[in-house]
Amino acid sequence: MDLGLKGKVAAITGGSVGIGLAIARAFAEEGVHLALCARNEDRLQDECHRIEKEFGVHVLGVRADVSKVEDIEAFTTAIHATFGGVDILINNAGTGSEEKILTAPDERWQYYWDLHVMAAVRLSRALAPGMANRGGGVILNNASICATQPLYYEPIYNTTKAALVMFSKCLANELIPMKIRVNVVNPGLVMTPDWVKTAKLLTEGKETTWEQYLENIARENAPIGRFATPEEIANLFVFLASDKASYCVGSTYYIDGGWLKVTT
Ligand code: NDP
Numbered sequence: 146m147d148l149g150l151k152g153k154v155a156a157i158t159g160g161s162v163g164i165g166l167a168i169a170r171a172f173a174e175e176g177v178h179l180a181l182c183a184r185n186e187d188r189l190q191d192e193c194h195r196i197e198k199e200f201g202v203h204v205l206g207v208r209a210d211v212s213k214v215e216d217i218e219a220f221t222t223a224i225h226a227t228f229g230g231v232d233i234l235i236n237n238a239g240t241g242s243e244e245k246i247l248t249a250p251d252e253r254w255q256y257y258w259d260l261h262v263m264a265a266v267r268l269s270r271a272l273a274p275g276m277a278n279r280g281g282g283v284i285l286n287n288a289s290i291c292a293t294q295p296l297y298y299e300p301i302y303n304t305t306k307a308a309l310v311m312f313s314k315c316l317a318n319e320l321i322p323m324k325i326r327v328n329v330v331n332p333g334l335v336m337t338p339d340w341v342k343t344a345k346l347l348t349e350g351k352e353t354t355w356e357q358y359l360e361n362i363a364r365e366n367a368p369i370g371r372f373a374t375p376e377e378i379a380n381l382f383v384f385l386a387s388d389k390a391s392y393c394v395g396s397t398y399y400i401d402g403g404w405l406k407v408t409t
Contacts, residue, residue, distance in 0.1 A: 148387035151176035154231045155386070156224055156272065158182055158211050158264060159238030161189040163337035164287060167375035168235055171383045173200035180224045180231065182209040182216075183238070203227075211238050211264035212256060221271040230275030233386045236265040236309075237287040240339075242302040254301055261288075261305035262312060269316055273325055281324030283386045286313045290333045290401045293409065310397055317395035326394040328385055333401025334363060336372035369402030 155172050159165040160181030169179055173196045183189040186208040193206035207223045209216035224231060239261050244253060265286050276282030288306045295303035310329050317327035334340075336359070344355035353361075363371045381400050384390055399405050 146389070148175055148383065148389055150383070150387055152178075153233060154178045154180065154228045155233035155235060156180040156182075156220075156231045156268070157235040157237055158209075158220075158268070161185065161192050161206075163339065164332070164335055164375045164378050165235070165237040166192055167379035168237065168382045169196060169204075170200075171376070171379040172233075172386070173202045173204070175383065175387075176200075176202060177233070178203040178228065180205040180207065180220070180228065182207045182211065182220045184208065184210050211268070212259040214267065217264065217267045217271070221268065224272070225275070230279055231272055232276060232279055232282045234268055234272050234276075234282070234284045235287065235382060235386075236268060236284070238264065239287065239289075239306075240302075242299045244299070244301060246300050249301060257301045257305045258308075261302075262308045265309060265312060265316075269327075273320060273323065276325050277323040282326075284313075284316065284320070284325060284327045285382055285385055286310075286327075286329040287382075288313070288329050288331050288397075290331045290399060290405055292331055294405055294407075313397070314395055321394060326390070328390075328393055328395070329397050330378070330381060330385070331397055331399045331401070331405075332373065332378050333399070333404040334367050334372045335375055335378055337375060340372070367402035367404045371402070373400065373402060 155177050157165050157169050160169040161183035189206045193204040197204045205227045207220045209220040286309055288309045291303045292306040292310045313327055313329035320327055344358045348355045348358050
């Protein structure tokens, strides 16, 4: 199937590992040029060079912490200088939290608000006008099943991801006249290096291996009985970014192996 993405430009936050990297590689395979950002510059540049070599597309890598206004400005300035703008924006960077509401300080709430919500607000504000000038575009936000079905240990993650879902709906309404389609994706369990690292830490010196620990999590939560691969999630992003998804706008797409316990 020709997705019609060849020659387009996509910006992806957190494109150096996990889901963001899988999306970057899947776009590159379709001939999409990339602007990626992350905090760890070495890992980011390594992946940028690997993608360029493997797929022959242009890849810009910018060290940026998207929870910071000045880093977002540096990212968008570099994008405009290199590509003149983008056709696709993927707000992907994010991470889990662990706290109790009664003891978590304001600064912690502010950090996740900036990372999960304001990064998407600021990048959309900076890049959407250019998308409109290019004839339209696509903005996809990576939230989480936790936006709807909270995990007990991460109330700030659940709350800020729920806000990202609502932001996506509001942005979709505002940008439809500019021919920009906005949607949000809510993944369930996705096997990224971070899960492996956590599993190894939690099983150190225990009888259960880290592999068994992760298998148990999958069995207990996802009816499909396993984690998704980052590539399985990336496939949905690539489809939603393509013209084949031209009627998809203002929606929330779950991709969770049946984990969501209600209909939406
Ligand atoms: P990873 O930890 O594997 O990758 C996160 C990426 O984001 C890395 O490239 C990381 O690079 C970057 N990043 C993290 N913080 C920042 C920051 N402040 N500024 C810029 N870049 C940043 O995460 P996943 O692939 O697992 O998750 C990606 C998204 O998917 C997240 O928003 C997450 O909430 C969501 N998600 C993940 C699920 C899962 O099971 N894995 C399930 C549901 C949703 P660096 O550290 O160098 O900055």
